[in-house]
Amino acid sequence: MYDVIIIGGGIIGCAIAYYLSFYNLKVVLLEKENDVSCGTTKANSAIIHAGYDPKPNTLMAKHNVLGSKLTKELCEKLDIPYKQCGALVVGFTEDDLNTINQLYQRGLDNGVEGLEVLSREEVLKLEPNLSDEVKGALWAKTSAIVSPWEYALALAEVAVKNGVELKLNSEVKSIKKDEFFTVETTSEKYNGKYIINAAGVHSDDIHELIGKKEFTIKPSRGEYYLLDKSEGSRCSRTIFQCPNENGKGVLVSPTVHGNLIVGPNAESSEKDDVSTVASSLDFVKNNALRSIPSIDFRENIRNFSGVRARSDRNDFIVEESKSVENFFNLAGIQSPGLSAAPSLALEAVNWLKGKEELVKKENAVDERKRLKLKDLSDENKNELIQKNPAYGKIVCRCESITEGEILQCFDTVIPPVSIDGVKRRCNTGMGRCQGGFCGERITNILIDKLGIKPQEVLQDKEGSNIINSLAKEEH
């Protein structure tokens, strides 16, 4: 019998698991995919927003501002790639300048620190590659960039170390309630007193497995370009255009990995359809060029899309279900959901505190470290290589990732099970060759470490097998 069953292993579910892991509770986190962070969490702009954008007195405003402060602390504590690079909302017209002033005022109302309205000259001095058409900007100094999948993974790792059970490949099929809940997944049944629904784009479906329709997810897809590191210094801050009815518009930003990210658009889509469309990519490209005309899109290394879990309520849904007692919904977590995540998770914890007394666990860990060879001094690099020559063998040449760094991620509490799982843990295949050189090496490492057949090696999710058959096997 579990105290809490969390459904969904994205940033929200992982943050809840993290915070609950400090209490004497039996907690299970159910995730339908073979890894955490497989949905919207891994496919977004990777921005921790300052909080000037949401309308005052909304849940979005409250949790964005609180969440972005908490995120900074968490990233420092748990060794998550994070950089407070700041953001600029640039304006091209008089209307835009009005919007910028409104955003500034809104930011003050929301309690955002470090806001400044800049003249054309001031903004061009900060970002000389911006278009000549720029007339002014809002500078939000607390805006930051983060590695979202590593963020979710780090939270989940600490949670698991503290006793939270993580069940991967566990899609929830049915939920029943008697005295307590019985949640049936594709493979097992779990009994629990409380359910926290953090199922992202599927949160309405999960809720309706037992409750009445209280909200509807209206998925909205955003498409992106990710450019080579050679374009990574086109700007030093996240560049937004003025927001409109379709959201925050197309941004251009450095990433914590040194690349340049460009996107997204907003278009209605199916919940799990992360395709890209030529016309949408063109739209993204053309809008980005309005901000920074010199972006060289020939340096693109990847396109991707992510689906926002937008709901019909225009705000986050952070409440106990009205039709099912002891069932808490964290739904409609679209942007700024990543920024708000820790604050939203704490809201779920507070809800639970209202239900019963939570006792802090003794000896809980609250740290996590990832060894990155690149960050070591020359001396420490050598020391490590002397101890284990695998740290001297580069496997991923674009990102300079060594065999030792890859092997060590198999010794963590949530080891990878796919090529992309390795990528999310140590950045292999993230560079300009996109795994063209290292993919084969990683495949063989997976075969070795997981004790699987070549045909069982996955690119990412279940069913994404790389190898069809062995040569000369069957003709």
Added chain:
Amino acid sequence: MYDVIIIGGGPAGLASGLACWKAGLKKVLIVERDQELGGILNQCVHSGFGVGIFKEELTGPEFAQKFIDELRETDVEVMLNSMVLSLNEDKSVEVIGPDGYKKLQAKAVILAMGCRERTRGAISIPGSRPAGVFTAGLAQKYLNMDGYLVGKRVVILGSGDIGLIMARRMTLEGAKVLACVELMPYSGGLPRNIQQCLKDFDIPLYLNHTVVDIKGKDRVEQVVVAEVDKNRRPIEGTEIVYDCDTLLLSVGLLPENELTKQANIKLDPRTKGAIVFENMETSVEGIFACGNVLHVHDLADNVAKEAEKAGEAAAEYIRGNSRSDKVVEIHNGNGVSYTVPQHIHYPATNNIDVLFRVNKVFGKSVIEVVDAKENLIAKFKREFIVPGEMEKIVLPKVLLDKAEGDITIMAKEVV
């Protein structure tokens, strides 16, 4: 202190290393990131290598082995599993390998890092993002190094040589290659590969076509191909849908010049490699470049010849024989997309080999070399020139000496 550090142990690195040794250099180091020498040759198990140099048809590994065997007879040092992390103008490098992290200094450096394949991202193919989309070289590595076949029903985008070779290779392993699709009106591969790898196996080649959509949730299920117009935009209504599990990409190779950029060496936007003189010296004195890091070759034999030139020039440089300071530039005239070298030390010390590619298919034609005063310096006849095949002309010293100012190379069809 090394005489020469050679970055890369593929055909260019091997041949330049040997040339350095033969020219009398004693402290030569080859740094190779893989666990063995040979580079991309190791996965090229097809034959066709060596005709130009060894006068016999060899496979890639056999071709590499000839150089490796010869290298074993020398004291050229080899560092395996080792990668150069940085390169400085002063010819110092940082290397990481199983022996540790080191800073090394050389008198000269030869860039021989090779190239990488353009990926799906580089050409922004829309659609879903399932497993089953591979660069042709990665599929080749899986098949020839590990014995893993990546798929059974295959569409190939691009008609570069690796794609063509893989069409045949996968067919021989029991896969069905449904089509080879080329965006341009001509193939980027060698004519002999079009014949031997596609036509001989009845694999259709669609010129002026591209992939407009990839379908499939976890693994490729369908690939949609469409014809393109003159501006290379897909024409609606011309779509062909293939049920397949694999899309191979053979859409071009990119010289790996990240280290070159670090050393502030000038690059040619057309070759995406360093700008070099006739002796393969880059804009930074004492740093030379050869092979696919300089410009993408279609024959390893040509790589080896170019690399020998770089090795000899590095030795000459170390001995302190500098060439003339006066520079003649080679400009690309009509039909020519790039030349190597781009610069010549003037007056030339020898006859000059100029390698170049054309930007469209030419029938019977002449290649003309003119100087700044538009005087015709030299003229070469050709029956047929295609972009997929590198062309070479030799400019005799005696004729070059007559040239005034920069020279231009152009191709003209003879009507």
